Amino acid sequence: MDGKIEQMALAAGFTHVADLRAQDIVLMKDVRDMCAKNSCGMYGKNWSCPPACGTIEECRERVMAFQTGILVQTVGELEDEFDVETMMETEAAHKEHFLQLHDALQPLYPGLLSLGAGTCTRCSVCSYPDLPCRFPEKRFSSMEAYGMLVTQVCQISGMKYYYGSGTISYTSCFLLE
Template identity: 45%
Template sequence: MDENERNAVTFAVLEAAKAEGFECRGSLPAHLLEVDPEVRSMCADNRCRSYNKNWACPPACGTIEEYAKALGALSVCVVVQTAFALEDEFDIEGMQDAERLHKERFDRFASAAKLLRDRAASSPLALAAGACTRCPQCSYPERPCRFPDDAHASMEAAGLIVSATCDAAGIPYYHGKGTIAYTSCLVF
């Protein structure tokens, strides 16, 4: 894909993100994405309680080296974000609502972006916010993933520092007191 085509595809993807309702959208050249093994090691520390319990989480989702290679072969990263105002810092229900809204938006966005396969040099890589929650109970490790084409590993599982990725894409990571933001990206 030449530069004009890449710019046209990037514009189309950003417009699709806008239409989906993401409060923040930005892009950066994929070669600026930094895969940091320390980020991935936080997965092994099981801070989110999904390590070795979900097909879209480590170790089942692939190695850090595989993500570095995949990201290195792609051209553009579009970052999308849902920013949500909370009633107070203990608004767990608001946090859950924001996460659910973001994941619904991102699933639709990533599905629509699969159409890029016709225009981009390779299939896009969708990296989500947090563990896959598509199924009430993940089939890992007893049975294969029920939705392998729709289960997205997280940005952190790929070794990306979310705040640095936001900065490079020109969007805020922190939206101030009383807000929460969920961030995902599509790399093509």
């Protein structure tokens, strides 16, 4: 990995970073179909989520246009298994790290594809569906919206998905070139 990119990821606050080969990512219809079950409540509510983010075939075409990227994680230490506060803090921190790194990488890789953990939160209320996306160049979808199974993406990158009881981890990726 380019040492500069690794430094940028760590400076943004991520605890782990690894190389990601886009061609090894398997996009799964089953994962994508889970969005329609709407357990997160965001299906059909955001330009970054299905169905607005495009079909899984369109997502595959976008992903397969890349060769290289990075996988990033924020891992938090829980006081116990009921430590919801730390879970939420770690999730919020991961989102902050993600936005910071996206904004730092975009001048270097103007065509980058950033896929986060959860829906796009650039705006407090998404303009979908009445008005166009306010920041299309800053918008991001989730890995799951693209049909990625996070455990599979971790595996091909040699990164752990689970760090043991007492931990919580959030994962995102940036496809660069």
